[in-house]
Amino acid sequence: MAEDSLADQLNVPEWLNEQFVTDVLRSHEKEPDLRVTKLDFTPGSAKGDNYASVIIRARVEYITQKGFFSKSLIIKTVLEMFAGSALFKTEIGMYRKVLPEFARILRENNDTSRLYAECIYYSLEPSQVMIFEDLGEMDYAMVRDRVLTHGEICGAYSKLAKFHALSMKIINERPEFVKEFKDGICLVDIPYMSSGMGPFKDFLGRIPELDRYKTHFEKIEVHFIDRLRDIMKEYQTNPQPGYYVLCHGDYHTRNIMVKHNKESGGFEDCMLLDYQGCYVAPLAFDLMYSIYMLMNREQRIGELETLLNYYFSVLRETLRKIGYQGKLPDPPAFWKEMYRLKDYEFLFLSTYLPMSVGLSLETATNEETDDKLQDFIEECKSILARFERSGYFENL
The missing domain is CATH 3.90.1200 (Aminoglycoside 3'-phosphotransferase; Chain: A, domain 2)
Structure with missing residues (x-):
């Protein structure tokens, strides 16, 4: 990814902050006392890769009662011009019920193929956002x-x-x-x-x-x-x-x-x-x-x-x-x-x-x-x- 494109791509919304990421990880990890100690954002994709979304990579360091951890997350938010479309509703519906059901059917039939990355958080309100494991x-x-x-x-x-x-x-x-x-x-x-x-x-x-x-x-x-x-x-x-x-x-x-x-x-x-x-x-x-x-x-x-x-x-x-x-x-x-x-x-x-x-x-x-x-x-x-x-x- 060209360095001169980073500033153009990295436009982190105000709501995407340490508290938001803390709340997401507390829920996902089932650790109510989880505390984020470091949070860095970088572009999650190259310029032109995404038509309707902004992709941001979050590198997070955090602490729980079990110890210190770090992980990388891919955060997907909607471009303003597509905020009224059904795109995020469709994708959330896929991750909420369809893709897990597909995975269940494959497992029952001894097929270990993975069709999707894990989605650890999604929401349509107040902001359209999905958060994935970083492949x-x-x-x-x-x-x-x-x-x-x-x-x-x-x-x-x-x-x-x-x-x-x-x-x-x-x-x-x-x-x-x-x-x-x-x-x-x-x-x-x-x-x-x-x-x-x-x-x-x-x-x-x-x-x-x-x-x-x-x-x-x-x-x-x-x-x-x-x-x-x-x-x-x-x-x-x-x-x-x-x-x-x-x-x-x-x-x-x-x-x-x-x-x-x-x-x-x-x-x-x-x-x-x-x-x-x-x-x-x-x-x-x-x-x-x-x-x-x-x-x-x-x-x-x-x-x-x-x-x-x-x-x-x-x-x-x-x-x-x-x-x-x-x-x-x-x-x-x-x-x-x-x-x-x-x-x-x-x-x-x-x-x-x-x-x-x-x-x-x-x-x-x-x-x-x-x-x-x-x-x-x-x-x-x-x-x-x-x-x-x-x-x-x-x-x-």
Whole structure:
């Protein structure tokens, strides 16, 4: 983390003081006489990592009747502009009842996987705040300045598959348990995410190798935003045959932390973070999102089916293990569900992908020598050919 960014990030609210931390630790440790002797705050994440929250790391030294102790805590508070949103209510609901229930089911079936960091305190009033164990103290780390390895992505998909399988069991047996989780992050309601299809369509028309796809996107452009909004709400309003899960809603590289063996350097585990966007929706939502938010260019081109099939294998294995009573999904039905959610992938290809590599498509042509543009054109060729093979352009 750059030193010149520390002052910009560290804006500790007045209520977050020694007395507040003392009260939290007294309750958590069940030590009414606990006394904090030292408290230091530093930024808990890098600038730009969090969209709706402020993350602060608190290093605490304290004394109880049992002796002297120290620990590091991660404190998550809401940005003022999001104070009226449901984000913290959703995440607290996940940590209060859903994630502990998922953990219970895994334990009962001899699965020791951890899906979340321990939350030692949460509150909506008078301040929206959550306090977690510091995963950094357990050798978990964010992946920065590089892409995820194959092993790390498989680890992330394994955790997501288990999360999805557990929610499928709950939805099948006790749907009211997750009824409150209905307000996901609708990407097309974010202005920059709803305005990319036109420039992308015109860009295709300027690239000879891609021009034949332009007419498809002229048709897609007309109704795909409305279709995406409808699909996000369909579980509540118009359920369809398919696989509904509790989606994570924001499954990208910055929302996982990975752990490697100290001696060998080999991948050991990953931990899911940030359950603020959870909602019941088709499982393909998280997977479409992850294709563009977890995978890199080479993985999207060369390993996509391998990685998604790995996710699916863990999903089926976990459903069997935890005693899922519904019909197990099979591979054809899984890929049919991905096809049904194709509008979501149209959104990511047309809007997020060029933005993520810093491209403006409004004037770009293949006569330019910019490496980013040429790489984007080559990736479009591969992705659009896959869309065609998968029947994405049929019955538009």
